[in-house]
Amino acid sequence: MTTLFKLTTSIFGDQGQSTQLVERFATSWLAKNPGAKVISRDLGLNPPHHLEALAFLASRVPVADRTPEQNKLLEYSDSLIAELRQADVIVIGLPMYNFGISSGLKAYFDHIARVGVTFMYTPQGPKGLLPEGKKCHIVATRGGIYAGTNRDTQTGHVTNFLSLIGISDIQFIYAEGLNIPEKKAAAIEGAGAQLAQWL
Numbered sequence: 001m002t003t004l005f006k007l008t009t010s011i012f013g014d015q016g017q018s019t020q021l022v023e024r025f026a027t028s029w030l031a032k033n034p035g036a037k038v039i040s041r042d043l044g045l046n047p048p049h050h051l052e053a054l055a056f057l058a059s060r061v062p063v064a065d066r067t068p069e070q071n072k073l074l075e076y077s078d079s080l081i082a083e084l085r086q087a088d089v090i091v092i093g094l095p096m097y098n099f100g101i102s103s104g105l106k107a108y109f110d111h112i113a114r115v116g117v118t119f120m121y122t123p124q125g126p127k128g129l130l131p132e133g134k135k136c137h138i139v140a141t142r143g144g145i146y147a148g149t150n151r152d153t154q155t156g157h158v159t160n161f162l163s164l165i166g167i168s169d170i171q172f173i174y175a176e177g178l179n180i181p182e183k184k185a186a187a188i189e190g191a192g193a194q195l196a197q198w199l
Helices: 017-032 053-059 068-073 075-086 103-112 154-164 181-198
Strands: 003-008 037-042 089-095 119-122 125-128 135-141 169-175
Touching: 003 017, 003 075, 017 037, 017 089, 017 135, 017 169, 017 181, 037 075, 053 068, 068 075, 075 103, 089 154, 125 154, 135 154, 135 181, 154 169, 169 181
Parallel strands: 003 037, 003 089, 089 135, 135 169
Antiparallel strands: 119 125
């Protein structure tokens, strides 16, 4: 069974433009993949807690040597990673806040970056450990227009992180100028047209 993982990060929940575009993609994708499984996680409405030192240190302890308390500390991280492992297709809503990703997404990344679980170090550099073949579609929404400029800190950050854990088939769609009244409608329409090409 094919599995779609929807990851939304807008602080505005269902009212966020990125969330609405993700839902638009998911609805059309499911119409073409009847019977597929869908996993949803909303980091805007249910933000992850920040990674703490005790949990980070517990992740470095071999599984057989962990205490019950250390296993408890890693339960949340383990659940996030399990979702990613199941996914064949991933779609991420990526609003820009103050030239960066949301704090919820940053915390999420911190929880799923686990040495020996989602990536490993090799003499040739880091190697991702998630199952191969995952496709990741990213819908980036911005109030201004930043793609291709040095103010776009998101594209490189997210691409580098996903590549670290083994996700390299990544596509971006940009809906920009959403805070510019004369550009908003065209930006959303253009992003929607590009989403249709992903199906």
